Amino acid sequence: MIDRISISGYRSLRSIILRLGALNVVTGANGSGKSNLYRALRLLADAGDGRLVHSLASEGGFDSVRWAGPELITNEMIRGEVPIQGTVRKKPVSLRLGFTSQPFSYSLELGLPQPSQSMFDSDPEVKRECLWRGISMEAKTLCADRRQGNLRCRSAKGKWRDVELPLGTHDSMLSEYADPFAAPELIVMREILRSWRFYDTFRTDADAPARRASVGTFTPIMSSDGSDLAAALQTIREIGDARSLCRAVDDAFPGSQIHIRSSEFGMQLSLQQPGMLRELSAAELSDGTLRYLLLIAALLTPRPPELLVLNEPENSLHPDLIPSLASLITLASEQSQIIVVSHNNALVKELHSDEICVPIRLEKRLGETIIQNANALDQYGWNWPSR
Incomplete structure (x- = not known):
């Protein structure tokens, strides 16, 4: 089961961490970022099928999905003491997606390509990918580590081995490399992501x-x-x-x-x-x-599936059907981890009545999507691997 999902640099999701349970309900006002969260989850799943860059292109390209606000939002900006303004960027432009779970966790970073004469210069490149055992990423738990075109995997004896495979700059290592003996963890993670289901x-x-x-x-x-x-x-x-x-x-x-x-x-x-x-x-x-x-x-x-994501399942349903839908969702959460994205107060209330439900309420602050009850959800933080 997924423990946490972290997204950075995607549309209104400048930096957000969701701590999940078996049944999770994401809600918030119109424009708070619910659809962006849903799309980001789909992008993460697309890494397992080799469709990541194609999916980004269908959304308008890398420039269209990047966080459009300043790199840093200061407390003075939040209090209205200074205007929202950009500063000299200290970090490279990137879109990062990741999650922690048992038995394996995974993170991916996309960035701008080196300038060239290609008509595909707007396609982002994979800058870093990591796959590790368990929740906490440490040097000893890393199983596979990819830096741009270079991939190394850890053997069963714990030694690193460079993979002699020219990885495409636009493709994930999950879809590019499959060796059940040298890197079985990559195959397991690929199948986990492919099992995620979206409706x-x-x-x-x-x-x-x-x-x-x-x-x-x-x-x-x-x-x-x-x-x-x-x-x-x-x-x-x-x-x-x-x-x-x-x-x-x-x-x-x-x-x-x-x-x-x-x-x-x-x-x-x-x-x-x-x-x-x-x-x-x-x-x-x-x-x-x-x-x-x-x-x-x-x-x-x-x-x-490992994960089932429902986006506004209540659309077109009569209010009398909402309790029945909530019962169905709760029943399904006994077999799959579920994320429900909804703005229907009746459905949210029905699902919140279940003890296993994790409520996640989104709101916008200066264009950024944040979690209202963030202290309860992201207290464990997240450390992205460096490039």
Whole structure:
């Protein structure tokens, strides 16, 4: 389970540390930085798949995602005694992402490339990557250490070995190097990051993928767009927690049952409701009903991820469904570590009633996202490895 996540230099996240539990609820006013936190977590996961720089490019490039404020915000600036102004930069421009956990922890630093004649000069370079055992990074706990294009790994006997592999300046060592004998820790960390699952706002419009028939194949993990919803629900019914599935549907829509049928077009979902003379197809379901079924499939997955992140799952849901959603999330937190990003007070209140819930409330101060209850969350601090 992740102990802490640290982000530095990303949009409004100048420097932030989150101390996590099994169930974590991130909330705050509009514009406080909730979406930036969600995106930063996705970027961290992208390091395991080699999509990090491509994802940054899709957000507008390195210049667009960097912290735009001063390098240092002084107490005088906070009190309004002096204006917000830049000073002579003492540290290099960087975007840093990292987390601590058991059995391994990881950090990554991106920076500006050396000027050249390339049209890709705006792509950031990987300046430093570290992977270590346990929570605390010390010289004796480091397993893999990458400085720009140079990578070294520690052997089973504790000796460092330089890896004779030309690493791409834009790619993570996790996606570039795989040796189950010389560096098994890199493979483990790569698979950990790849197991992280993200569900953003599901489409529920008339042409939404979830309203169409899905490919009839075994689906223990529903896709991020819900295009295989019917197959995912049927997989839960056959190899997952079928009782919880039936209970979740009945809890939200009393007396209702879902049906999955196979046809030449694929698997098709329908819902039988009390008093109706026929079943309603996925194309006929209301936005809220369809979204809730998508959330059921995501949260009751028979293959729970290491980390599950839900971004505003309450969208389009009727207020009466919020307690049922909170119960589903709490149930899922028994199998996966969960981060819920939400501004819905009812959902936040329901989740906060659980003893295992860690509340994280964000707010903006001089353009910077900070944690209101930071003293309780970041008292252990964070030391980034130097370049």
